[in-house]
Amino acid sequence: MNSQDFISSGIIELYMAGVASEQQVRELNAAIAQFPEVAAEVEAYRRSMEAYVNMQSINPSADVKNRIFSNLNNTPNLQQVLSETDNDLQPTKVVYMQSSKRPTWKWIASIAAVLLLGSLLLNFVFFNRYKEFKGYKDKYESLLLSQNSILSKSNLYKTRLEQMQESMNVIQDPKVFKVSMPGTKAFPTALATVFWNKESQQVYLKVNNLPEPKADQQYQLWAIVDGKPVDMGVFEMGDTVNLLQKMKVTGKAQMFAVTLEKKGGAASPTMEQMYVAGKIPG
Amino acid sequence: MGATLTYTEVELVQGLSTRDEKVFTYLYDHYSPALYGVALKVLGEEAAAGDVLQEVFVKIWRNIDRYDPSKGRLFTWMLNITRNTAIDSLRSKNHKLEQKVTDVNSASLMYEPQLAVHLSVDHLGLSKVIERLQKDQRIIIDMAYFKGHTQEEIARSLEIPLGTVKTRMRNAIIQLRTLLKQV
Numbered sequence: 001m002n003s004q005d006f007i008s009s010g011i012i013e014l015y016m017a018g019v020a021s022e023q024q025v026r027e028l029n030a031a032i033a034q035f036p037e038v039a040a041e042v043e044a045y046r047r048s049m050e051a052y053v054n055m056q057s058i059n060p061s062a063d064v065k066n067r068i069f070s071n072l073n074n075t076p077n078l079q080q081v082l083s084e085t086d087n088d089l090q091p092t093k094v095v096y097m098q099s100s101k102r103p104t105w106k107w108i109a110s111i112a113a114v115l116l117l118g119s120l121l122l123n124f125v126f127f128n129r130y131k132e133f134k135g136y137k138d139k140y141e142s143l144l145l146s147q148n149s150i151l152s153k154s155n156l157y158k159t160r161l162e163q164m165q166e167s168m169n170v171i172q173d174p175k176v177f178k179v180s181m182p183g184t185k186a187f188p189t190a191l192a193t194v195f196w197n198k199e200s201q202q203v204y205l206k207v208n209n210l211p212e213p214k215a216d217q218q219y220q221l222w223a224i225v226d227g228k229p230v231d232m233g234v235f236e237m238g239d240t241v242n243l244l245q246k247m248k249v250t251g252k253a254q255m256f257a258v259t260l261e262k263k264g265g266a267a268s269p270t271m272e273q274m275y276v277a278g279k280i281p282g
Numbered sequence: 283m284g285a286t287l288t289y290t291e292v293e294l295v296q297g298l299s300t301r302d303e304k305v306f307t308y309l310y311d312h313y314s315p316a317l318y319g320v321a322l323k324v325l326g327e328e329a330a331a332g333d334v335l336q337e338v339f340v341k342i343w344r345n346i347d348r349y350d351p352s353k354g355r356l357f358t359w360m361l362n363i364t365r366n367t368a369i370d371s372l373r374s375k376n377h378k379l380e381q382k383v384t385d386v387n388s389a390s391l392m393y394e395p396q397l398a399v400h401l402s403v404d405h406l407g408l409s410k411v412i413e414r415l416q417k418d419q420r421i422i423i424d425m426a427y428f429k430g431h432t433q434e435e436i437a438r439s440l441e442i443p444l445g446t447v448k449t450r451m452r453n454a455i456i457q458l459r460t461l462l463k464q465v
Contacts (some may be wrong), residue, residue, distance in 0.1 A: 065335065
């Protein structure tokens, strides 16, 4: 492109109006540097634009002047260069509406600062929540533990209650005979009671007071049927004494007695070790 | 422009570099009407234009060392600072497109001869030029030059094709130059 082509291309006019594209501005600057005629043409256009501007001069108010001069006198660091002024000092700045939307580093920095502050705040909030949560977690675990122990205790009590209920049912049954067995001469404080359901022939035993036997010994219940002792089974001591213990069945009996035997029971009772005995009334 | 003594551009630049307030006062008295006129054309509002003018003179005072005489005249440099500062200020007000159209219409009132009386200098010359510059040519120059709109925005705003904007813009600038040669 020679200088005349460039001058008639219309780029200079668009540039003067301030609407040349960046590409066109680059071409113009290259042409100015290359062709003095182009440079002269640009300068002539520029002077006419500036004359047009000058014609529209308006005197600012005295107030504006006062503000400007007092502002200058109150500015201590006059050498300070504002970064933003850089753009305004460019002689051939091409302006686009969109360009003002570009985020500047100030924007980015302030957004980053806000984000950082927000993050710190959230850290603080979440750390507090975490501490709170940890406290709750410990409490929860100990509650869980105590709940488990309460539950197992409650199960124990439930079982115990059921057993008691069962005992009560037996005792309250009108078909059941109660046979009290007081202590013999050798063991006057001993006491036990037999509950006998004549219909189902089931025999139950309640220990009221018997001394705890040695580890290799066990008490045994006997029914005396027509003068002969019949084994009604051995029974446990310890905690079980609070309950009614189910023994063997018998259809007939005139008397019940408890002897202390070797562990597992004996085939016939040891009469010297008879602790309690009771006749069936009637 | 009541200053009795005059400075050349070189003297002005030197005086400003040495922070000579007398030179600055001269500069203000000599150039503020033109620069204020630009700010007012851009912003269409005296208070905002006054603020921009203040910002412009602070920038000139602070950045005179950055002015490079080999790249252009001092007035061109100051004019660019003013236009850019004013247009930035206009945009920071976040004008919507509808408002831009309104701005154009209200700004076009400025060309009406009866309103030209508050132009302090050369209003006779201006009205001569303006009389001969077609209204649509004035509007298109001013939208681009004073409002900083792109060709696309002008096309949208005036509802004319982009090609027409280019042609009309070019003709308007050529016409302006021709007319000003005659003044």
